[in-house]
Amino acid sequence: xxxxxxxxxxxxxxxxxxxxxxxxxxxxxxxxxxxxxxxxxxxxxxxxxxxxxxxxxxxxxxxxxxxxxxxxxxxxxxxxxxxxxxxxxxxxx
Numbered sequence: 001x002x003x004x005x006x007x008x009x010x011x012x013x014x015x016x017x018x019x020x021x022x023x024x025x026x027x028x029x030x031x032x033x034x035x036x037x038x039x040x041x042x043x044x045x046x047x048x049x050x051x052x053x054x055x056x057x058x059x060x061x062x063x064x065x066x067x068x069x070x071x072x073x074x075x076x077x078x079x080x081x082x083x084x085x086x087x088x089x090x091x092x093x
Contacts, residue, residue: 011042015054
């Protein structure tokens, strides 16, 4: 759980983590033990008024993550079926 003195301080810490680690909102929320909604609000609304340059850096990481989202989802599904030895041929039978 993350305890900081203010929402402004928290949004900067979250923003730095996202930029330094190229992290997703979900990964950031898990890392800091807070909800995805809180992370998203902090880095898209609060950070915009607190640290504009960091906000722009975070925005570009989040946009990149959004573009790549379907690829990561496809890879997760591929790994799931690979782990379970599931093939198209076994589905047809």
